[in-house]
Amino acid sequence: MTARTSRRVGRPRAQGRHAGDLEPRDEVLGSAAELFTVHGYTATSTRAVAERAGLRQASLYHYFDGKEAILAALLEGTVRPSLEVARELMSRTQASAEARLWALCLSDVELLCGGPHNLGALYLLPEVQTERFAAFHHVRAELKGVYGQLLAATEPGTPLDTAGLTMRTDLIFGLTESVILIRRAAPDRDARTLAAATADAALRVAGVPQRSLARFGREGRSLLAAGV
The missing domain is CATH 1.10.357 (Tetracycline Repressor; domain 2)
Structure with a gap:
């Protein structure tokens, strides 16, 4: 859905990832796609998206300025x-x-x-x-x-x-x-x-x-x- 982006330095993950996994931005989009469609957009927080993507919530904001920006990218x-x-x-x-x-x-x-x-x-x-x-x-x-x-x-x-x-x-x-x-x-x-x-x-x-x-x-x- 989105082009792969280069991994940025200084935004550590909340948990480790294996080599070959999606880049963090794509992880956020994939996690949000699942949560928005399964649990609902309103009911899903940026914290939930970050946790599903294996990121700290603060790290998510390195890629998107909020939930609306994630939804806009998905759409x-x-x-x-x-x-x-x-x-x-x-x-x-x-x-x-x-x-x-x-x-x-x-x-x-x-x-x-x-x-x-x-x-x-x-x-x-x-x-x-x-x-x-x-x-x-x-x-x-x-x-x-x-x-x-x-x-x-x-x-x-x-x-x-x-x-x-x-x-x-x-x-x-x-x-x-x-x-x-x-x-x-x-x-x-x-x-x-x-x-x-x-x-x-x-x-x-x-x-x-x-x-x-x-x-x-x-x-x-x-x-x-x-x-x-």
Whole structure:
């Protein structure tokens, strides 16, 4: 979720670690991901996160200035990988917009469902609506914008006006993120099957006929297999 950082001198751990373990910052993020999703964000203290990560509480503040900063990093980590895929797909102009939209939905769902913890459920926290999380909302809005651009480039039977494009973009983006709730209700649901079904449904919302879904799905998988 985050790049490895160099270990800093002068911030000893509360307990020893074996060589090859995660760096302290990543330990904090992993521990917070587990505690926030299992016990709840409000119920989890920075002390609990530090103890779970094997750090002194004071050492945690060397990497994050508080619990909100940890949550912000976790949330941005759920979106930035999808945005990187989205930008790459936008550059593949030789491929159809339908195939690229399908590939983006598939990749996005697999990323949302791929980690050990359902971090997307944290989107629903009231705290996330505050200015402290502006960077997360900016990245998420940029990702949604790519969905809209790909949707606008598809060839539905009737061209969409601005209001229609906005509505369908909202529907497709919301459909993709709805897997967060599905995963919460059915954590054992197969992510790949769910991702493919969501991508198919997104194209149907875009106006793609049922008979064309398999073709665009094959094209979309080929794009992702090619290293998008």
